[in-house]
Amino acid sequence: MNLAIYPGSFDPITKGHLDILKTGSEIFDKVIVAVLHNPKKNAFLSLDERVSLIREVTKNFPNVEVDSFEGLTVEYAKNKGANILIRGLRAVSDFEYEMQLSQANSALSKNIKTVFLTTKPKYNFISSSTVKEIFGFGGDISAFVPEEVENFLKKKFAK
Ligand code: ADP
Numbered sequence: 001m002n003l004a005i006y007p008g009s010f011d012p013i014t015k016g017h018l019d020i021l022k023t024g025s026e027i028f029d030k031v032i033v034a035v036l037h038n039p040k041k042n043a044f045l046s047l048d049e050r051v052s053l054i055r056e057v058t059k060n061f062p063n064v065e066v067d068s069f070e071g072l073t074v075e076y077a078k079n080k081g082a083n084i085l086i087r088g089l090r091a092v093s094d095f096e097y098e099m100q101l102s103q104a105n106s107a108l109s110k111n112i113k114t115v116f117l118t119t120k121p122k123y124n125f126i127s128s129s130t131v132k133e134i135f136g137f138g139g140d141i142s143a144f145v146p147e148e149v150e151n152f153l154k155k156k157f158a159k
Contacts, residue, residue: 004028004084004115007073009128010035011044012149013054016126019119020088025061027115031086033058034076035068044132049152057146074109083111089118090125 006024010017010033024031033054037047045053047068058064069076077085085105087098102114118124126144135141135153142150 002027002029002084003080003082004031004086005034005073005077005080005082006031006086007034007036007069007076008087009038009041009043010050010054011128012050012131012145012153013057014123014126014128014131014145014149015143016088016090016119016123018057018146019123020086020117021058021061021064023117023119024086024115025064028063028084028086030063030065031061032080032082033064033066034073035066036073037068037070039070044128045156049156053149053152056148072108074105074112077112078109083109083113085112085114087114087116089116090127 004024006021008017021031021033035047035050035054043050051066051068054066058066073085077083085102087102089095089098098116105112105114131141131144134144141153
């Protein structure tokens with residue numbers, strides 16, 4: 001079985017992430033969205049909140065599973081028996097970082113391969129940071145995140 005891992009912060013999941021995931025789920029037999037728990041990073045949403053939002057918005061994807069992990073992505077992938085990582089590319093600015101990351105991961109684990117996917121043009125510019133910034137200023141984020149995410153953020157930060 002062709003199993004791929006889609007690792008990331010997903011803080012929160014956006015329509016860009018979802019588009020990458022949709023394509024990934026069409027290419028691979030199964031995709032595990034692996035939410036990174038990084039205690040050093042000051043996350044906007046808790047790990048549980050990020051995981052449950054992703055579960056909610058991917059409930060109609062039959063071959064997508066959602067999980068979380070801590071530590072090295074390659075170790076996590078090895079434990080799951082996966083040797084493919086999915087990462088997304090937006091602009092040229094993503095390229096250098098993603099290239100370094102994929103090369104570091106191949107150096108750490110020689111069987112691991114990173115596959116880069118892109119989104120439809122209309123989702124290309126979306127990032128979790130942009131969403132947080134716009135939301136923080138009271139702007140409309142409905143074009144950037146799934147409805148469930150928008151509703152959750154509105155409820156959580158209503159006070
Ligand atoms: P990380 O902190 O690991 O970068 P993110 O949740 O920000 O986690 O992103 C996970 C992956 O999804 C990254 O490879 C990122 O480049 C990709 N990604 C996020 N948004 C988009 C988008 N709009 N188009 C293409 N790729 C995207």
